[in-house]
Amino acid sequence: MSKSSILEDKQFWRVINYITQVSSPQKCDHICSFLGISQFELENYLAFLDSVNFDFSLTGKMGNKVYSPGENHKKFELQLTHLEWLQLQSFFPQFMEKHYCEELKQTLANYEEKYAETDLHRPSLTLDMIFETYRSETNLALATNEQSREVILSLLNKSILEKFVITVSVHGRLLDLYPRRIMKLDEDLSLIAEDVSDKSLVNILLPHISFVEESSHDYESNFSKFQISEFAQSLKEMDEDWIRIVLKIYSKQDFSLQFSEYHYEKPCLFTNPNGDYIWAATVKPNEQLFEWLCELGPAVEILDPSEFKLQFLNYCEHKLKKLA
Structure with missing residues (x-):
């Protein structure tokens, strides 16, 4: 598998996410069983983490190895100029479309809120x-x-x-x-x-x-x-047409944001206590927004407001009648 394809592979990020979040020693065969991977695959994932200087250790003999997380996990700090921060924001829509960037998305959302006055x-x-x-x-x-x-x-x-x-x-x-x-x-x-x-x-x-x-x-x-x-x-708030919509995301890989097609403000992505991904934003309902939701289809569910959900259902019904 090529380098470019492995980074798009869901299993790669699922395994890396799990291994890097382990907080206590675990037997390698237990990790393999839990993740549904072979010892060969685990060894190569660990070799990858070693090559990027992730801190961990392996003890024990073949067939009875134990994985232990290290204590010196790095924290990376980027000192960005104002220009570099604006340039980085231009990539945010691309991050939103990546299924494996959930932790990064939340971190960036926090920084966006912290530096809201420099929104791009x-x-x-x-x-x-x-x-x-x-x-x-x-x-x-x-x-x-x-x-x-x-x-x-x-x-x-x-x-x-x-x-x-x-x-x-x-x-x-x-x-x-x-x-x-x-x-x-x-x-x-x-x-x-x-x-x-x-x-x-x-x-x-x-x-x-x-x-x-x-x-x-x-x-x-x-x-x-x-x-x-x-x-x-x-x-903005005086304009009654602007509303706050809340969507539940069922398929992160199918959830995409098209910044050029309609206008929205104060977007945020978070996880509720049930582990569901929730996206919210302030929008002005229009045909482009309804079309975007149509394209997403079963990938999302409109949670709120109920009036907007009814508007969208009426739009879909009218669209089906025109196609019939």
Whole structure:
């Protein structure tokens, strides 16, 4: 068996997982019996662990050998730069599709929660929309008294990066704002900013902004990054279409996440007391989400919410009628 295929083999990871989790000495024939493998296979698995410097020992004679775990199990620490952490996050969807990465998935989920302010995927979706809008509107002629969306986005991003006040025209009304973030909201882009006049947070959809220019006002931010994130999250929660779905995973190898097809937030994967794998995320129900669930089929079960489960069943029934 080649190196590439052994790493995809379920038995390989089942055996390695068991051996590395053993906490007390065990007879090798008992290990073989429990795992359903031969002495020859066990010897080769142990040789593999020895080659990667896993700490253990073998005692006894042939036919009566005893496996004992070592005491010096390594703990690996990675010192990542901000760039390297972002690059690592780009591989998370691939980890989710691997049936043998459950321990790693949980560890990464913990780090994602710990460093939530550096999440890669949600801002990248906003950037996707910005560039998609830019490409689609590059050659679009706009009214002569309005700036193009490209110019508006450029000035907003510049003001966020360089931290200066701007004057914007919203439905003909001029506002002095201190921009903080551009986010995806209501299927479009939205600006979160501090209103210079009363030092409050405001949310303005970009299609409502017709003009932007740099202002001469001096202003010091009145809100932290954490407060901005909380405000952004509250805007999401105000949209009643967003729900928290919970799925039970019956087949991990058939469970895949397609980040490019629909948007979800705060995903998590955990194991319940019965040993079942549970996946949860905040989503906005749409046809792409229903199609994804259809493709997963018996690999998952919708646990919650019941209203969404009913929506999905109605979608499947309607789809079957169209095919009939």
